[in-house]
């Protein structure tokens with residue numbers, strides 16, 4: 039599932055390629071697309087000039103000159119590509135002769151609609167140890183679930199939350215309120231660090247639903263993960279364990295030696 043670094047990677051490619059250009063045509067793909075763009079969205083797009091691609095958390099926004107913004111949510115497996123073959127094209131638009139396709143094999147993706155309420159992002163100044171301390175304070179939910187809650191902190195999903203907790207030396211199943219101030223400081227820094235690294239490396243490509251950028255290029259973050267999707271710890275080599283309870287419906291891997 040695309041997280042902040044993957045969406046940022048998509049944004050950079052599309053911005054560089056299409057900012058300042060005009061959308062010449064739009065089309066809807068298969069009728070099975072349940073959350074298709076509304077008629078208003080389609081009208082706004084046709085003939086519009088793209089002033090920028092922005093990102094907020096895991097959402098990509100196409101800013102149209104004088105016509106507002108169109109929100110893209112990639113969901114679990116949504117992708118935006120420049121041309122390319124796919125049996126699951128849901129929506130497409132043309133910029134000059136180039137075709138940009140939104141495809142999604144699982145239909146959790148979305149085009150149009152409003153941006154939900156989102157917390158600050160770890161790469162913004164609003165997010166710091168004080169903010170994280172206040173956010174975790176008094177909460178009994180697992181720390182991993184709290185840092186993945188987009189209303190509290192925007193951008194982290196399973197991969198980067200797993201990596202941030204590993205880097206900070208904190209087990210994913212611990213209650214938010216159990217963290218000491220020093221641990222919160224380490225975790226705030228770790229959230230920033232793993233996301234920064236993910237952006238620098240063009241995202242991570244390691245799942246069955248592998249992430250590729252709009253030009254079909256894989257990311258490189260997967261070569262640097264220390265816990266997510268691994269059997270042994272990337273720092274000390276110990277066999278990794280899964281937290282007993284699933285967190286947010288997902289397994290949570292951690293190192294029993296490096297994480298407390």
Ligand SMILES: [Zn+2]
Nearest residue numbers: 271274293296
């Ligand atoms: Zn370890």
